Amino acid sequence: MITNFKGKTAVLTGAGSGFGLECARMGARLGMNLVLVDVQQDALDQASAEMQATGAQVASFRLDVSSADQMQAMSQSVFERFGAPHFVFNNAGVGSGGLIWENSVKDWEWVLGVNLWGVIHGVRLFTPMMLEAAATDPSWQGHIVNTASMAGLLNPPNMGVYNVSKHAVVSLSETLYQDLRLVSDQVGASVLCPYFVPTGISQSHRNRPAGLDAEKPTRSQLIGQAMTDKAVGSGKVTAAEVAQKVFDAMATDQFYIFSHPKALGNVQSRMECIVQQANPMDPFAERPEIGRDLKMALRAG
Template sequence: MSARDKFAGGTAVVTGAGSGIGEGIARVAASLGMNVVLADVARDRIEQVAADINASGASAIPVVTDVTDIAALERLADAAYNRFGEVTLAVNNAGIETIGFSWEIPDETWDRLLSINVRGVVHGSRIFARRMLESGKPGYIANVASIGALGMMPTQAPYMMSKHAVLSFTECLYLEMQLKKAPIQISAVLPAQVATRIFEDAPADRQSGFVERQREMMHAMITQIGVTPEQAGETILNGIAAGDFWVSTHPDTTAEVAKRRAEYLAALEMPALAEQARVLVEEA
């Protein structure tokens, strides 16, 4: 079934919808005929995206939400159900990056990253799962991890571990829905390179030349070779509509990286950096 057939007339809630992949998913969802609830800490940006969507004839509301705050996530769900009724699709997408050696990244940056990338996804999923289960209607929960959930990368430890955690949580949630025979489809989204602001905004120790250069290289890489957020949004919504658990923006790359991960685990190899990643950290 096409994404339009599946989702038109439904309601999508997207966290981190003020930029990048979340914004791309929100705009594409609106173009498919969905009502869209845009959640982000960046008020100006979600107001702008909502204004664009409403001007196009679809319906969107911005709801300023910090995903680290469970009460704010509950208010987001209330706003969505009050305005549009049943939520069809909840996309837990908000996430941040950080660069630096594990022991040098400030305590508060570690905590903030884990809080946004892990707690935000976990509690967002729990809140929408409860409401979807209560309604008894078919629903979709998609959690945005990363291709990094299948790999390792020095100087991005908080990010990498957060994405492994999101994937693990999402696998468990999938199985819980199977146990309950619930009509809720669970998907893990593993984007590869998408041209967004994520590395521009990444807290980095600007005193360290190496860390700052690495951040700039990562930013240049995703903006030069990445797909656009709208392309990512389209591929992701098509994958969810197709009933996939593994949803990728770059299916061939994901398959290759997953195969490499499986071989590494099967042979209990020593941790090693992927060939393509060496250039990013060689001056360390």
């Protein structure tokens, strides 16, 4: 929980666009010191310039969050300049589609590297710093927010690698919440589970490292990309609105953060199938035409 953000330090990965950028903007308005982390140099430069223009203290790092060494160096620099950060937003993420057996080893390495290992590194590097700061100052407050997805609570077909990465982030975050409760009342944790919000994630392949060049996309991957582009692009909830929810959650110590609470009916249905030992539900029950079109497209010669 953080009740007063002024003068506090925020570390934000994926800060060049989407939720990271909007949380940086909000942090700047609240008088926070900002550590901006992104893999895309031009987006990072633009975000840094915008935040500095507000008068905020800004440090920026172009790095790959999946790299233990790069994240270690960044965390050390942050500590030396600002001390332990109060708000850590492990938010960098990439999208991926296609039938689960068609994803290459490189696909798995890239998506799990960013979506899961990026969060792992953020948690393992910053949590000890935050707990130490809390132990030496009874008034110190900190909070870690990890970006998962509704795909961390559901299993939409034709996007398995992404689902796996996001389920792992939900599990990591729930465990982090429980573990922190064992040792401190001053450091909290939340998990952000957005549904379709226009953020740029559907075009994340633009930042795929050269060494992880994919094979030519399969039919299912092309279909998955088109469906994601359409769904994300038509999202009605904005990244700025989600950023507000993140800050509200930190102020009230709320663990689950949802951009689209109405989608929780699908989560409930999934859990009921598990409890009743029923087979997984039809993911297209509410929009049968989408399922029909997807099946036809995949089965076409």
